[in-house]
Amino acid sequence: MPGDPLRAKWIAETFLTDAKCYSTVRNMFGFTGTYNGVPVSVQGSGMGMPSASIYAHELINEYQASTLIRVGTCGALTADLNLRDVIAASGSSTDSNMNRFRFDGLIDYAPVADFGLLRTAVEKAEQKGIEMTVGPILAADAFYTERPDLYDRLADYGVLAVEMESAALYTIAARYKAKALTLLTVSDNLKTGEQSSAQERQETFAQMVEVALDTAIV
Numbered sequence: 621m622p623g624d625p626l627r628a629k630w631i632a633e634t635f636l637t638d639a640k641c642y643s644t645v646r647n648m649f650g651f652t653g654t655y656n657g658v659p660v661s662v663q664g665s666g667m668g669m670p671s672a673s674i675y676a677h678e679l680i681n682e683y684q685a686s687t688l689i690r691v692g693t694c695g696a697l698t699a700d701l702n703l704r705d706v707i708a709a710s711g712s713s714t715d716s717n718m719n720r721f722r723f724d725g726l727i728d729y730a731p732v733a734d735f736g737l738l739r740t741a742v743e744k745a746e747q748k749g750i751e752m753t754v755g756p757i758l759a760a761d762a763f764y765t766e767r768p769d770l771y772d773r774l775a776d777y778g779v780l781a782v783e784m785e786s787a788a789l790y791t792i793a794a795r796y797k798a799k800a801l802t803l804l805t806v807s808d809n810l811k812t813g814e815q816s817s818a819q820e821r822q823e824t825f826a827q828m829v830e831v832a833l834d835t836a837i838v
């Protein structure tokens with residue numbers, strides 16, 4: 621599940637065999653094909669938790685999807701991370717109100733990756749010689765923050781990067797007994813101001829997507 625529907629198209633065309641487009645609703649493309657002989661779908665999720673929540677909910681509850689792997693981009697919160705680094709999100713803090721609403725504001729629910737998927741992704745990355753950093757991230761409602769000080773504070777607590785979907789994905793998967801994982805490529809570094817080029821993004825996406833697909837079919 622990439623956020624960008626055109627990335628879904630690129631993944632289907634580049635990595636899947638006999639991929640067929642099953643949905644163009646809202647231009648949020650979805651494709652099903654096979655990867656190493658195993659049926660796999662790739663579905664855009666859009667940007668942000670409200671959009672991604674709809675696709676995750678329906679994939680699980682209406683199409684019996686049991687494994688959801690997000691392949692996205694993120695902004696690094698620490699200067700230690702370089703552009704194009706690949707991250708596996710073990711857990712996802714959020715500033716979204718969705719889970720506060722879910723738990724009446726009484727519980728700070730901790731959305732986490734499925735451990736089996738995370739372990740498999742780490743193994744697959746190691747086998748491919750792809751360096752992958754595992755750790756917690758932030759799923760933010762807003763792309764443009766007016767509180768960079770809070771991002772610095774999160775970094776003090778080990779939070780690696782910010783994106784906009786993972787907390788909802790992990791929560792919905794947990795709720796409906798599916799497995800979920802978020803893999804990310806660092807496209808920006810919020811501390812250094814570096815940004816990767818379109819060409820660089822594409823090259824690193826390939827590594828991240830291969831790890832995701834190898835993990836999905838185990």
Ligand SMILES: O=P(O)(O)O[C@H]1O[C@H](CO)[C@@H](O)[C@H]1O
Nearest residue numbers: 622623624667692693783784
């Ligand atoms: O590259 P994708 O998967 O869209 O992910 C990141 O990019 C978008 C913001 O530019 C947000 O969706 C964020 O989570």
Ligand SMILES: O=c1cc[nH]c(=O)[nH]1
Nearest residue numbers: 693694695782783808
């Ligand atoms: O800075 C960034 C880069 C990608 N995605 C985000 O949400 N933030």
